[in-house]
Amino acid sequence: MRFALIWTEAASGLRRNLSMVVSVILVTFISLTFVGAAILMQMQIGQMKGYWYDRAQVAVYMCTATDQSQTCTGKDATSAQIAAVKKELDSPALAKFIKHYDFEDHKQVYAEFKKQFKDNPVADYVTPDLLNQTFWINLKDPNQSAVIVESLSSIPGVQSVTDQRQYLDQIFSMLNVASFTAIGIAVLMLVAAALLIATTIRLSAFSRRRELGIMRLVGASNRFIQTPFVLEGVFASVVGSLLAGAATWGIVKFFVQGYLQQAVPFTSFVGTDQALIVVPILVVAGIVVAAIASNIAITRYLRV
Numbered sequence: 233m234r235f236a237l238i239w240t241e242a243a244s245g246l247r248r249n250l251s252m253v254v255s256v257i258l259v260t261f262i263s264l265t266f267v268g269a270a271i272l273m274q275m276q277i278g279q280m281k282g283y284w285y286d287r288a289q290v291a292v293y294m295c296t297a298t299d300q301s302q303t304c305t306g307k308d309a310t311s312a313q314i315a316a317v318k319k320e321l322d323s324p325a326l327a328k329f330i331k332h333y334d335f336e337d338h339k340q341v342y343a344e345f346k347k348q349f350k351d352n353p354v355a356d357y358v359t360p361d362l363l364n365q366t367f368w369i370n371l372k373d374p375n376q377s378a379v380i381v382e383s384l385s386s387i388p389g390v391q392s393v394t395d396q397r398q399y400l401d402q403i404f405s406m407l408n409v410a411s412f413t414a415i416g417i418a419v420l421m422l423v424a425a426a427l428l429i430a431t432t433i434r435l436s437a438f439s440r441r442r443e444l445g446i447m448r449l450v451g452a453s454n455r456f457i458q459t460p461f462v463l464e465g466v467f468a469s470v471v472g473s474l475l476a477g478a479a480t481w482g483i484v485k486f487f488v489q490g491y492l493q494q495a496v497p498f499t500s501f502v503g504t505d506q507a508l509i510v511v512p513i514l515v516v517a518g519i520v521v522a523a524i525a526s527n528i529a530i531t532r533y534l535r536v
Contacts, residue, residue, distance in 0.1 A: 252435060260468065266421075268510050272502055288382045290371065292393050294390060316389070333369040429468070466522045
């Protein structure tokens with residue numbers, strides 16, 4: 233009976249403040265959607281790092297006739313210089329770090345260039361001799377790329393040795409900034425949701441101040457009085473949390489998998505199974521925020 237009475241009081245409060253409850257639901261929904269997006273973005277960054285770092289290569293660019301770098305003399309890398317690099321890669325000192333490597337001469341590099349820039353006018357002005365012959369090296373452990381860079385950079389005929397992970401780091405840095413921005417917005421929205429929940433509870437308590445006074449006169453405990461108000465805030469927040477969870481799942485299902493995975497098939501994206509992991513996190517976060525905000529609001533009201 234006591235439990236039924238508490239639920240009856242909570243339902244009555246929800247009906248009386250329906251517009252404010254809807255506002256709480258919408259603010260909670262928006263704020264937790266940002267939280268979900270931020271969590272998914274961090275999952276995506278971690279997944280992409282694991283996917284791309286294992287595939288990142290070390291590129292050894294050989295000199296061309298236009299190079300004037302320290303190891304180049306304005307001449308194209310000779311067959312002997314290319315053979316020297318290959319010998320170094322096959323040496324016991326480096327071979328233990330290398331999974332495999334490939335070499336592309338001017339014609340192969342030019343063919344790949346034409347494929348990548350087929351719709352770009354610059355492709356009409358580039359000739360094979362302007363493009364670097366290149367060794368592409370896959371390492372057993374990408375974190376040991378410094379050994380390859382140090383060993384090959386000073387060999388005559390080598391223009392430069394580049395670890396492609398440095399480009400990936402720049403991309404992941406930008407993604408991290410976007411993720412932290414989403415987290416910042418989510419925190420602000422959660423604060424707004426907490427304040428709105430507190431205001432809603434205080435208004436609900438004020439509209440029922442006569443009933444609360446009677447309850448206190450007949451000896452009702454503060455916990456008995458507070459619980460319906462806390463349930464009001466938690467109910468509104470749970471509805472918003474579930475909507476945010478559905479939106480997070482929908483983003484992954486229809487945008488990430490339905491569009492991005494088709495448009496960018498050569499990378500790994502988060503899936504709906506990971507989105508489902510985020511949903512309970514959002515629900516728990518919504519309940520905690522609502523419970524704390526509601527409890528503080530009604531406790532302060534009862535002290536008046």
